[in-house]
Amino acid sequence: MSESQDLTGTGAAQGGPQPGERETITLINVREGMFGARGDTSGYDLLVKPVQMPGASERPYGEWFDGVVDVLEELLGERAEAAIEHVVVDRGELTLHIAREHLLEVCSYLRDDQDLRFEMCLGVSGVHYPADAGRELHAVYPMQSITHNRRLRLEVAVGDADPHIPSIVSVYPMNNWHERETWDFFGIVFDGHPSLARIEMPDDWVGHPQRKDYPLGGIPVEYKGAEIPSPDNRRQYR
Amino acid sequence: MTQERTAPHATGAFVEDPDAPEYSAYGGDWSEIADEAARLAQQRIVVNMGPQHPSTHGVLRVMLEIEGEVVTETRAGIGYLHTGIEKNMEYRTWTQGVTFCTRMDYVASMSQELVYCLGIEKLLGITDDVPERASVLRVLMAELTRIGSHLVAIGTGGNEMGATTVMTTAFIGREDTFRVIEMITGLRTNNAYIRPGGVAIDAPEGAVEAIRAMIPLVRQRLDELADLQLANPIFKGRLQGVANLDLAGCMALGITGPILRSAGLPYDVRKSDPYCGYETYDFQVPTSTEADAYSRVVLRLEECYESLKIIEQCADRLEASVGQPVMVADKKIAWPAQLTVGADGQGNSLDHIRHIMGESMESLIHHFKLVTEGFKVPAGQVYQAIEGPKGLLGVHLVSDGGTKPWRAHFRDPGFNNLQALSILTEGGQVADVVVAIATIDMVLGGVDR
Numbered sequence: 001m002s003e004s005q006d007l008t009g010t011g012a013a014q015g016g017p018q019p020g021e022r023e024t025i026t027l028i029n030v031r032e033g034m035f036g037a038r039g040d041t042s043g044y045d046l047l048v049k050p051v052q053m054p055g056a057s058e059r060p061y062g063e064w065f066d067g068v069v070d071v072l073e074e075l076l077g078e079r080a081e082a083a084i085e086h087v088v089v090d091r092g093e094l095t096l097h098i099a100r101e102h103l104l105e106v107c108s109y110l111r112d113d114q115d116l117r118f119e120m121c122l123g124v125s126g127v128h129y130p131a132d133a134g135r136e137l138h139a140v141y142p143m144q145s146i147t148h149n150r151r152l153r154l155e156v157a158v159g160d161a162d163p164h165i166p167s168i169v170s171v172y173p174m175n176n177w178h179e180r181e182t183w184d185f186f187g188i189v190f191d192g193h194p195s196l197a198r199i200e201m202p203d204d205w206v207g208h209p210q211r212k213d214y215p216l217g218g219i220p221v222e223y224k225g226a227e228i229p230s231p232d233n234r235r236q237y238r
Numbered sequence: 239m240t241q242e243r244t245a246p247h248a249t250g251a252f253v254e255d256p257d258a259p260e261y262s263a264y265g266g267d268w269s270e271i272a273d274e275a276a277r278l279a280q281q282r283i284v285v286n287m288g289p290q291h292p293s294t295h296g297v298l299r300v301m302l303e304i305e306g307e308v309v310t311e312t313r314a315g316i317g318y319l320h321t322g323i324e325k326n327m328e329y330r331t332w333t334q335g336v337t338f339c340t341r342m343d344y345v346a347s348m349s350q351e352l353v354y355c356l357g358i359e360k361l362l363g364i365t366d367d368v369p370e371r372a373s374v375l376r377v378l379m380a381e382l383t384r385i386g387s388h389l390v391a392i393g394t395g396g397n398e399m400g401a402t403t404v405m406t407t408a409f410i411g412r413e414d415t416f417r418v419i420e421m422i423t424g425l426r427t428n429n430a431y432i433r434p435g436g437v438a439i440d441a442p443e444g445a446v447e448a449i450r451a452m453i454p455l456v457r458q459r460l461d462e463l464a465d466l467q468l469a470n471p472i473f474k475g476r477l478q479g480v481a482n483l484d485l486a487g488c489m490a491l492g493i494t495g496p497i498l499r500s501a502g503l504p505y506d507v508r509k510s511d512p513y514c515g516y517e518t519y520d521f522q523v524p525t526s527t528e529a530d531a532y533s534r535v536v537l538r539l540e541e542c543y544e545s546l547k548i549i550e551q552c553a554d555r556l557e558a559s560v561g562q563p564v565m566v567a568d569k570k571i572a573w574p575a576q577l578t579v580g581a582d583g584q585g586n587s588l589d590h591i592r593h594i595m596g597e598s599m600e601s602l603i604h605h606f607k608l609v610t611e612g613f614k615v616p617a618g619q620v621y622q623a624i625e626g627p628k629g630l631l632g633v634h635l636v637s638d639g640g641t642k643p644w645r646a647h648f649r650d651p652g653f654n655n656l657q658a659l660s661i662l663t664e665g666g667q668v669a670d671v672v673v674a675i676a677t678i679d680m681v682l683g684g685v686d687r
Contacts, residue, residue, distance in 0.1 A: 028617055028638040051639045054618050090618050091360055120492050122623070123654065125634040125647035140634060142621045142649075146503070149510050153621060174492025177657050178649075200317040200686055209325060216322075216329055231329045237611035237641055 025086050025097060026053035026157070027132040050131070054090040061087060064150060065094045071116055075109045076102070094152040100165050103156055107171045110143055110154075118143040118152070121168065123178035126186035128211045136160040137188050141168070141175075158188065167193035185210035282310075287671070297682050300659070300671065307667050312660045316653075319686040327646045331612030332358050333573065335643060337430040339633075343650060343684025344427055345390050348383040348419075349626040350648065350684075351432035352376055356513055357622035357635040358434040361615050364566055370555075371562040372436035373514040375422070378449070378552040379431060380514070380624075381545040382415045385456060387627035387679075388538040389415075392463060395535070395676030399476055404466055411459030418452050421445060424577065424584045434613075436565035439577045441556060449553045453546055460542050468536065477532035481662040481674040484529050491658050495629025495651055496541065497678070500534045502527040507625035519548050531677040538679075571613050574605045612641035628652050628679055648687060652680025 028051045034044030060066050069087055073080040083102035088095040098106050110118040122142040130136055135157035143152050156165050167190035169176050179190040180199040187208035190196055198205060207214055218230030228234075259278060261271045275283060287300040299315035323342055327335040339354045340347040359365045389408040396404025416426040422441045423431035431438050467473045483493065485501040498505055506523040508516040524540035526533040565572040574594075578587040594602040617639040623632040629651030636645040655678050662674040 028636070028644060029640075031638075031640075051617050091363065091620055093620060095619075119489055120494075122492070122621075122630065122632050123649045125645070125649075127619075127636055127645045140619070142632060142634065144623075144630075146505055146510070151511075151621065151623070153619075172492070173490045174654060174657065177653065181653075198317075200320040202317070209322065216325060231326070 024052040024055040025088065026129060026135070026138070027051070028053055028129055030131045054088060056086040057089040061089045061094065063092075064148075065089055065152075068094070068116060068150070068152065069096070071113060072096075072106065072109060075113060076105070079105070095155055096152065097155050097157070100156050100158060103154070104166050104168060104171065106154065107141075107168045111171055116145070117147040118145040118150070120144040120146065121172040121175050121178075124175060124182050126182040126188055126210060128186060130212050132157070134159045137163050137186055139165055139182060139188055163188045164191050165189070166191050167196075169193055184208065187211065285668075298656075298675070298680075298685075300675070302663075302668065302671065304668055307669075309663050309666055309668055309671060312663045312671070314656055314659045316656065316682065316685050319682045321683075321687065323687045324646055324648065327643055329642065331641050332434055332615060332643060333612055335646060336433060337428075339646070339648065340428050340430055341683065342648060342687050343626075343628070343652065343681045345681045346383050346387040346627045346684075347427050347429055348379040348432060349387075349624065349631055351430065352380055352514070353622055353624045353626070353631050353633045353648075354635075354646070355432050355434050356624065357620050357633045358615065360620045360622055361618060361635055361637050362434070362571065363616075364435065364568065364571065367566045367568065368436055369563045369566065370515070371440070371559040372564040374552050374555045374559065375437045375441060375564060376432055376514050377516065377519070378549060378556070379419065379423070379429075379437075381548045381552070382419055384545050384627040385542045386412045386415050388542050389459075389463075391627075391676065391679035392467075392535055392538055395673070395679075396467065396473075398672045398676055399473075401466075401473070404463065407459055407462050407466065411456050411463075414452050414455045414459070418445070418448050421448055424579065433565070433573055435568070435571045435573070436563070438573065440564045446553050446557045449549060449556075453550060453553075457543070457546060460539055460546075464539055468539075474532060476669075476673060477530065477535065477677075478528075479530050479532075480666065480670045481531040481677045482529050483658055483662060487658070487661060491661070492654050493629070493658055495626070495655070496534050496537045497655060497658070498629070499523065499525045500537055501529040507623055507630055511623065513622075513624055519551050521545075521548050531673050534677050569604070570608075574601070574608055614639060614641055623649075626651055628681075628684075629655060648684075650680075650684040650687065652678070652682075653685045653687075656680050656685055 031049045031051060032047065034042060034047055061069065069084070072084065076083050079102060083099055083106055084096055085099055086097040088097070110116050120143070122144055125140045127138040127140060128136060129138060137158050137160060139156045141154040143154060145151070158165055165188055167179055169179060170192065176194065177199060179193050180197060182188050183190060183196050184198040184200050185208055197203065201209065216230070216232035218232065220230055221228045259274070261274070283304050285302045285304055287302060297318035299318065301313040301315060302309050303311040323338050327338050330338065336351050336354060339350045342350055356365070359368060389412040393405040393408025396408070419429065420426050422445055423429040423438070483497060483501060485503055488498045488501045488503070494505065502525055504523045504525045509523055521544045524537050524544065526537055575586040575590040577584055580588070594605050615637040617637055619634065619636040621632060621634050623630050625631070630649070631651055632649035634645070634647040635643055638644040659674060659678065662678070663671045
């Protein structure tokens with residue numbers, strides 16, 4: 001993971017982290033210009049502004065978050081440092097960034113330990129961050145504990161060149177179709193999945209449609225003599 | 239970008255034998271096919287049900303391997319109604335996204351608007367700023383939607399078993415809920431009524447009376463449905479002990495909603511993680527321990543009665559809060575115009591048009607900026623869950639600090655629950671497959687998005 005750490009550092013350097021700010025983890029996007037449209041005459045066209053996810057949090061995390069992280073660290077023992085890359089608390093929600101090698105172990109602890117007991121994984125949501133070099137594809141797992149009435153989020157980041165994440169279907173069988181969907185839409189390969197087939201797109205579809213470099217498609221429409229471009233070709237106010 | 243893999247095929251053939259005989263059934267030709275199968279002495283038959291089959295709630299393809307009347311293997315093929323809603327939402331403003339997500343599970347439109355808007359509000363950090371009257375209207379809409387969705391589940395479920403009266407009765411009751419929804423939002427379904435920061439328009443005069451008039455009508459339909467079905471020996475014979483899934487199975491498959499509650503776990507997000515002030519309403523979460531299709535019909539009916547209780551309380555609160563705002567006070571987020579119905583249909587209120595076109599240049603600029611560009615949402619991600627009619631409905635939203643979602647992903651309860659189809663049907667009769675599909679109560683628009 002050292003490579004991705006370095007690249008994260010590069011991303012942060014671009015953004016120019018302000019002193020006292022939290023350590024940045026995910027570079028969402030690099031905005032250019034002020035208004036989204038290229039070639040405007042305002043002079044703001046050359047503006048380059050990286051956008052970061054809220055960075056890593058320091059202890060105490062607040063609420064029940066410290067307890068859960070403590071238990072997890074205790075169970076992982078000496079592997080805790082490598083497994084839990086970052087802990088982020090933002091908008092009252094806990095996110096644990098997990099190294100993919102340790103994902104299965106973390107999941108089985110989350111499910112089985114009586115102090116954690118996250119019985120349900122609410123699926124896996126892929127997110128594509130093309131600007132986050134070496135960590136372009138993120139898999140986000142919302143976990144629900146019915147026993148303790150808690151929810152947390154696991155996030156696993158992998159590079160576009162090696163988009164492999166271990167499947168957690170052996171621990172959370174409910175994630176079967178969710179992983180197929182994320183494979184289908186993002187091209188993340190969930191190793192060990194019982195049958196990683198496409199689920200929404202046809203079997204012979206080429207490409208992974210939810211990636212940012214995959215066009216939305218659509219055709220221009222003529223309306224009363226004016227041509228309205230397709231949605232992804234319209235002037236964007238980002 | 240594309241990985242060269244020998245990908246397994248979701249819709250691949252069960253049988254490797256290329257010479258296996260194939261039949262296409264169009265109805266009325268069953269005896270010929272049966273005779274032919276008998277002639278070939280084939281016991282093991284693979285049946286493709288759907289994707290255009292009236293009992294599959296839309297476009298679900300079910301692949302059944304049967305031996306005689308017994309199902310030995312079931313696979314569900316989905317994706318026939320995939321419309322790229324999540325991808326499309328990345329190209330529209332946060333507000334426009336409401337009109338997309340409302341079309342996913344089109345039987346429970348408003349639930350999806352609600353979870354999406356609650357997610358945006360959490361991202362914006364304005365959850366506590368949403369006016370109380372807006373929350374009451376949201377709860378009202380969510381509960382009307384719940385009744386509508388449950389009535390469709392019960393009604394179509396009955397219809398698929400040949401009981402057309404069950405369907406017509408259920409749909410009449412659903413129409414009563416639609417009259418109130420239409421009176422308040424202007425539309426029966428796909429309302430785009432719940433907006434980030436509040437709701438699109440306040441309830442008109444007479445809405446409270448209309449709600450109060452609706453309650454006994456719907457209650458009467460629910461009574462009728464209960465009378466028609468629950469003691470009926472054929473109904474009981476078809477549903478009792480069919481499509482069983484115990485609590486262990488539910489937990490393994492992440493099942494939520496009426497199916498989970500029929501297995502005895504009273505898990506309801508409205509109680510465990512209340513939103514929109516649900517903790518202040520008086521209602522019960524009905525459960526059962528039978529874990530079969532029959533108990534789920536009973537639960538859905540009971541939930542409708544509980545929803546009517548909530549709607550009664552909403553009517554009281556609406557009466558008490560007349561004139562209060564239904565949108566956040568922050569003008570940088572609140573949609574600038576109220577809607578009205580003109581001669582040419584629904585549109586912006588004429589007072590607002592007069593104001594921006596004739597009186598205030600700043601208001602015009604503000605309107606233009608907010609409507610075309612939208613509001614910016616600070617970078618970050620949230621997960622929001624609500625109790626949809628079909629189970630836990632979740633949304634994962636990622637913002638890059640712009641005016642459009644970077645990613646919007648919905649956890650449709652039907653998508654997750656449909657995974658249980660195999661375990662609900664394998665080992666049972668072919669006729670029970672239809673019951674199992676009805677008891678899952680997924681809507682393919684939501685499953686495929």
